[in-house]
Amino acid sequence: MRDAWLVALAAGAAGIANAEYHSPPSYPSPWANGAGEWAEAYQKAVAFVSELTLLEKINLTTGIGWESGQCVGNSGSIPRKNFRSLCMQDSPLGVRDTDYNTAFPGGINVGATWDVNLAYLRGKAMGEEHRGKGVDVQLGPVAGPLGRVPEGGRNWEGFAPDPVLTGQMMAYTINGIQDAGVIACAKHFIGYEQEHFRQGSQENYTISDSISENIDDKTMHELYLWPFADAVRAGVGSVMCSYNQINNSYACSNSYTLNHLLKGELGFQGFVMTDWSGQHAGVGDTLAGTDMDMPGDVAFNSGTGFWGANLTIAVLNGTVPEWRVDDMAVRIMSAFYKVGRDTNQVPINFDSWTLDTYGNEYYYAGEGYKQINQHVDVRANHAQVVREIGSRSAVLLKNVNAALPLTGREKYVAIFGEDAGANIDGVNSCSDRGCDNGTLAMGWGSGSDNFPYLVTPEQAISAEVVKNGGAFTAITDSGAIDEAKTIASQASTCIVFANADSGEGYIEVDNNWGDRNNLTLWKNGEAMIDAVAGECNNTIVVLHTVGPVLIEDWVHHPNITAVLWNGIPGQESGNSLVDVLYGTVNPGGKTPFTWGKKRSDWGTDILYVPNEGESAPQQNFTEGIFIDYRHFDKANITPTYEFGYGLSYSTFSFSDLQVQTIPAPPYVPFNGTTKSAPVLGTVLNATAYLFPDYIRRIEAFIYPWITSTNLKAASGDPHYGWPTSKYVPAGAQDGSAQKINPAGGGPGGNPALYDTVAKVTVTVKNTGAVVGDEVPQLYVSLGGPDDAPKVLRGFTRLTLQPGEETQWSTTLTRRDVSNWDVAKQNWVVTNYTKTVYVGNSSRNLPLRSTLLLKL
Ligand SMILES: OC[C@H]1O[C@@H](O[C@H]2[C@H](O)[C@@H](O)[C@H](O[C@H]3[C@H](O)[C@@H](O)[C@H](O)O[C@@H]3CO)O[C@@H]2CO)[C@H](O)[C@@H](O)[C@@H]1O
Numbered sequence: 001m002r003d004a005w006l007v008a009l010a011a012g013a014a015g016i017a018n019a020e021y022h023s024p025p026s027y028p029s030p031w032a033n034g035a036g037e038w039a040e041a042y043q044k045a046v047a048f049v050s051e052l053t054l055l056e057k058i059n060l061t062t063g064i065g066w067e068s069g070q071c072v073g074n075s076g077s078i079p080r081k082n083f084r085s086l087c088m089q090d091s092p093l094g095v096r097d098t099d100y101n102t103a104f105p106g107g108i109n110v111g112a113t114w115d116v117n118l119a120y121l122r123g124k125a126m127g128e129e130h131r132g133k134g135v136d137v138q139l140g141p142v143a144g145p146l147g148r149v150p151e152g153g154r155n156w157e158g159f160a161p162d163p164v165l166t167g168q169m170m171a172y173t174i175n176g177i178q179d180a181g182v183i184a185c186a187k188h189f190i191g192y193e194q195e196h197f198r199q200g201s202q203e204n205y206t207i208s209d210s211i212s213e214n215i216d217d218k219t220m221h222e223l224y225l226w227p228f229a230d231a232v233r234a235g236v237g238s239v240m241c242s243y244n245q246i247n248n249s250y251a252c253s254n255s256y257t258l259n260h261l262l263k264g265e266l267g268f269q270g271f272v273m274t275d276w277s278g279q280h281a282g283v284g285d286t287l288a289g290t291d292m293d294m295p296g297d298v299a300f301n302s303g304t305g306f307w308g309a310n311l312t313i314a315v316l317n318g319t320v321p322e323w324r325v326d327d328m329a330v331r332i333m334s335a336f337y338k339v340g341r342d343t344n345q346v347p348i349n350f351d352s353w354t355l356d357t358y359g360n361e362y363y364y365a366g367e368g369y370k371q372i373n374q375h376v377d378v379r380a381n382h383a384q385v386v387r388e389i390g391s392r393s394a395v396l397l398k399n400v401n402a403a404l405p406l407t408g409r410e411k412y413v414a415i416f417g418e419d420a421g422a423n424i425d426g427v428n429s430c431s432d433r434g435c436d437n438g439t440l441a442m443g444w445g446s447g448s449d450n451f452p453y454l455v456t457p458e459q460a461i462s463a464e465v466v467k468n469g470g471a472f473t474a475i476t477d478s479g480a481i482d483e484a485k486t487i488a489s490q491a492s493t494c495i496v497f498a499n500a501d502s503g504e505g506y507i508e509v510d511n512n513w514g515d516r517n518n519l520t521l522w523k524n525g526e527a528m529i530d531a532v533a534g535e536c537n538n539t540i541v542v543l544h545t546v547g548p549v550l551i552e553d554w555v556h557h558p559n560i561t562a563v564l565w566n567g568i569p570g571q572e573s574g575n576s577l578v579d580v581l582y583g584t585v586n587p588g589g590k591t592p593f594t595w596g597k598k599r600s601d602w603g604t605d606i607l608y609v610p611n612e613g614e615s616a617p618q619q620n621f622t623e624g625i626f627i628d629y630r631h632f633d634k635a636n637i638t639p640t641y642e643f644g645y646g647l648s649y650s651t652f653s654f655s656d657l658q659v660q661t662i663p664a665p666p667y668v669p670f671n672g673t674t675k676s677a678p679v680l681g682t683v684l685n686a687t688a689y690l691f692p693d694y695i696r697r698i699e700a701f702i703y704p705w706i707t708s709t710n711l712k713a714a715s716g717d718p719h720y721g722w723p724t725s726k727y728v729p730a731g732a733q734d735g736s737a738q739k740i741n742p743a744g745g746g747p748g749g750n751p752a753l754y755d756t757v758a759k760v761t762v763t764v765k766n767t768g769a770v771v772g773d774e775v776p777q778l779y780v781s782l783g784g785p786d787d788a789p790k791v792l793r794g795f796t797r798l799t800l801q802p803g804e805e806t807q808w809s810t811t812l813t814r815r816d817v818s819n820w821d822v823a824k825q826n827w828v829v830t831n832y833t834k835t836v837y838v839g840n841s842s843r844n845l846p847l848r849s850t851l852l853l854k855l
Contacts, residue, residue: 021214021620023249026260027732029289031327031677036747037235038269038334044342045333049326050680052078054315055689057329057681058704060086062307063296065702066276067364070351070372071135072097072446073276073294075332076308076704086332087348088185088273088294092140092157093442093570094449095129096432097352100377102129103442103451104386106568107142107169108546109393111159111592112646114775115797116172118389123176123184125382130182132378134348136341137183137238137273141173142447143227144188144242147547147593148627149604153195153502153514156546156568157447160592161628162643163223164792167230174234181344183335186231188242188275190224190257191215194606195505195514197617198243199277209616211607212245218786219624220261221820221827229266233748237270237335241290243278245616250280255729258289265744270338271331276446282306283319287732291328296702301364303700312689312704313711319728323677323735330680349374365699379452383572390569390576391585392773392797396562396647397551397595403540403561405583405649406493412471413461414491416484416532418523419499419544420457421476427451434507436499436522438476440544441573445504445514451571457497457542460574464582478524481531494536495581498525500545515606519550519599526554533559542577544568552597552640565591583649588773588797590646590841594629594639601639603631629842630788644777644792644841650768650802654776657762657838657847663854664755664814669826670745677735686711743826753815753827757853760812762838764798765805773799776808776838779845782819783832790837790845812836817853829855 034042049057059076064085068074073088090096093104104126110119123141130138145152147161155161159169170186177184191213192198200207215224228239239262241252251257252274262268271291277300279285279293285306293307314320336342351372353363361368396404406413423429423438430437433448439456442448458474465472473491475484488494498521505514510522520526521543533539533554540562543549555563564587569576579585596602603623610617626634629643691705707713712720743750764776778794781787794810817834818827834853839845 021212021247023247023254023256025729026255026264027287027729028734028738029259029287029324029327030263030674030738031323032269032331032334033674034334035267035269038338041334041338042269042330044337045330046678046680048333049329052329052681054325054681054683055312055704056080057325058307058311060332061292061325061328062305062311062702062704063294065297065303065364065700066295066300067353068362068698068701070348070361072352075292086136087134088137088139089130089135090139090446091449092142092447094126095133095135095378096446096449098133098350099355099375099450100379100452101449102379102382102386103449103571105389105393105570106156106443107159108156108592109389109567109569110169111165112393112395112567112589113389113797114165114590114795115392116168118392119169119172120176121385122389123173124180125385127177127180127182128380129378129382131180131344132346132376133350134346135182136336136345137185138177139185139187139240141170141184142187143170143231144190144192144224146193146224146227148193148621149606150519150548150593150602151516151606152193153516154445154447154504156443156502162792163226165592165795167227170227171230171234174231174236178235178237178339181340183237183339183341185238185240185273186228186236187240189228189239189251189262190242191246192242192244194619196606196608197610198505205610206614207610207617208614210244210250211617211619212248214247214618214620216621216624217822218820219621223625223627225261228262229748232266232268235338235747237338239268239270239272240275241272241278243275248616252278252290253281253285253288255288263289264741265749267744267747269331270335271328279306282310283314283727286311286314286320286324287729291331297700301700305702308702308704309706310715312706313715315683316686317711319724321733321735322681322683323679326678326680349376362698362701365701367698386570387572387576387579390566390572391579393567393569393589394576394580394587395565395589395591396587397565397641398555398560398563399647400561403538404581406581408468408582410465410470410493412491413465413493413495414473414487415458415461415495415497416475416488417497417525417528418476418478419497420474422456427454432507434503434509436501436509439497439573440499440501440568441570442568443501443503443546444507444509447504454571455574457574457577460578461495464578478528481527484528485531485535488532488535491536493538493540494532495540495542496529496532497542497544498529499523499543500549502546519548521549529554533557540564542566548593548595550598551595555640586649586770586772587646588648588775590644590775591641594632594643595641596632596637596639601632601637603635625788630791633789642841642843648772648774650766650770650772652774652840653765653767654839654847655763657849659836659849659851660759661852661854662756662758664757665752666855667752667814667827669742670740670750671742672740672745674738674740676737750827753813753818755814756811757814757817757855758812758851759809760794760836760838761807761809762847763805764800764808766800766802769802771799771801773797774840777840777842778810779837779842780812780816780851781835782817782830783834784819784830787819790842792842817851829853
């Protein structure tokens with residue numbers, strides 16, 4: 001336990017002193033109050049927690065250790081109350097580590113649909129599958145990484161490098177998951193923008209600490225915190241603190257981001273859980289705002305925990321006040337009741353560590369042999385959701401002379417590239433999808449799940465061609481360039497498939513440690529495209545990539561008649577694609593990121609080599625709010641395809657912009673005070689918490705009981721007894737009434753931020769001959785010298801019949817037209833002239849108007 005106390009001193013209390021970027025302390029940790037829609041759940045939680053012993057409360061907060069339960073994370077149980085371990089399970093795209101589940105499209109595809117209803121349907125379906133497997137907390141959705149750097153390994157788990165598109169998708173996904181009766185977990189909080197160095201110990205480098213993502217206050221508020229505010233407003237039950245440091249304080253020890261921002265300013269009422277082994281301190285993390293430690297052991301299978309018995313000791317010796325543990329338990333139980341877990345929980349019927357039907361409940365210890373997998377089929381009709389999101393996320397980047405849709409009368413269709421075919425080793429052959437074999441339908445890491453099947457493009461296209469009476473050939477060996485040229489010279493329609501993959505940093509694929517090393521295609525993609533396009537004057541390129549790739553060198557080739565991006569579409573990949581290629585679905589997806597011409601165009605990059613010797617690498621977000629299209633706009637760089645761009649088989653017009661400003665009451669900084677922290681129990685003498693004789697220890701299991709009434713001996717920590725002032729920050733134990741943050745006061749911040757201040761209306765018309773979808777996009781220029789030329793503020797996906805026109809309206813809130821004022825520590829509407837723009841991409845905005853606010 002030595003490390004726990006030492007790191008608490010170094011990181012948890014006040015940040016590391018030698019750094020330029022410093023995270024200010026913020027204490028005490030705000031306690032839940034059941035505000036707004038949390039009221040009923042909070043009351044139930046308080047009633048439940050009031051009946052618990054200290055050890056039972058601690059069991060709620062502490063994981064039982066890696067591979068010590070059937071889920072990827074398991075809290076302790078409360079047998080006396082017949083309350084089982086809570087089951088925490090990935091992933092953001094389906095139930096991980098099981099069978100008879102659905103493999104949904106990645107978050108980036110949901111972003112590309114620009115359709116909040118599809119986000120909801122996917123969330124609901126995923127929630128139902130987690131519920132059916134017995135999961136209490138689904139570990140998703142993802143708003144961190146947001147996508148600062150296009151090479152970021154886990155960007156695809158989230159939705160887009162834009163806070164508004166991501167924020168809306170977060171909110172609707174959370175609503176879907178929680179409406180299904182499962183607690184959602186918004187992750188990873190915050191600034192987790194690259195895989196390299198996220199866990200100091202996990203890299204091939206001798207660095208002592210994880211990377212520090214150094215973010216200024218304005219950028220934090222206007223960019224990275226924004227989608228988490230939307231998550232909190234949506235009532236998310238849990239938030240996962242990330243592996244990285246923020247301004248040189250670990251995310252799960254960072255009192256500023258957890259206490260000040262998340263629980264204070266945003267008014268978060270649920271619980272903060274650590275990423276797996278993301279905890280770095282015992283007392284420090286508790287006081288800094290972490291509520292649940294996952295998976296509970298200091299290092300996987302170490303058998304020691306920062307909490308468990310050590311949290312018991314901390315309460316007994318007074319370093320952690322009792323009210324704080326009460327609040328942790330209340331937050332967890334509030335989320336539990338809020339989504340109805342008390343009425344809809346089913347037994348855990350799967351095991352994360354093996355698909356064998358029988359095995360050990362305590363996998364690591366090798367104990368508790370029983371049936372651990374019931375192989376429950378939870379898929380229902382969710383394949384339809386997958387197929388629909390797959391097709392509706394397709395972004396048609398190029399389409400010359402109506403090359404698409406195909407008519408079905410093509411005489412000879414040939415497809416090329418490994419990405420068209422199957423993984424010859426089997427669809428789930430690589431653990432956590434940690435390889436790029438065959439067609440890419442999912443990235444790798446904990447954000448993945450098992451495919452129940454994967455319909456490849458080869459299967460689906462060949463079936464369609466055969467059905468239509470055509471001829472078909474597939475060359476899925478990406479090295480077979482000469483053979484490809486021959487076939488390409490004979491075929492009437494050539495479709496080349498290429499991909500680019502990425503994932504989580506604990507797996508390396510083709511020397512990519514999570515983050516991509518570059519933005520080129522994988523598996524010889526460019527060479528195959530060049531070879532086929534050189535021979536076939538009707539070459540269609542289909543891309544399955546986790547984010548942008550460099551296409552400028554070939555996309556303008558005259559023989560390349562169409563380019564379609566389909567992201568990572570999940571198990572129905574081939575079927576979704578055929579729907580679009582043959583026009584059953586008219587593509588209406590819009591690219592959720594910018595396609596630059598060269599890597600340097602983005603202006604940000606992964607830090608691949610430690611820059612502070614053995615100390616924590618420092619990644620300064622010097623670009624501020626200027627990521628993706630905001631940077632391209634500011635630097636006046638013409639991309640290949642801009643954020644928000646995407647073609648249709650139809651055409652659309654925009655006209656008649658009307659901007660109606662709506663008077664709103666003046667913005668008043670919130671002025672209020674909390675009640676004092678509730679104390680819900682009594683702490684007994686240490687003897688009451690001794691490890692009981694009747695319990696047989698399971699190897700590496702984390703327990704709440706102490707081994708001795710001599711607390712120093714029980715801690716096993718030679719440094720035990722340091723003066724409290726050395727590791728307990730000032731004010732951290734204070735449970736008296738506190739002033740509420742003036743930028744706070746409601747879910748997602750000051751309620752006045754969400755006042756409507758303008759209504760924007762335009763006419764959108766389908767001017768083509770086929771039914772199709774269009775996405776009117778509203779951008780705002782805030783007008784100041786430090787502002788982006790424009791920022792997305794509203795969008796809706798519309799379906800219009802040929803010739804149909806509709807009036808599309810959206811509203812702007814005060815937050816939408818505000819800047820974060822670092823001096824005032826609040827949002828302000830500046831006097832700079834504000835402009836609204838409407839169109840169908842970030843660079844095709846034919847309508848504009850000055851916004852004259854009445855505030
Ligand atoms: O799953 C819960 C959260 O976990 C984080 O990722 C961890 C992942 O779940 C886990 O499978 C992986 O374990 C590997 C371990 O790191 C490696 O050393 C060993 O060789 O293989 C293990 C896999 O069998 O560790 C990941 C953390 O390093 C995610 O960040 C988070 O998003 C998940 O919700």
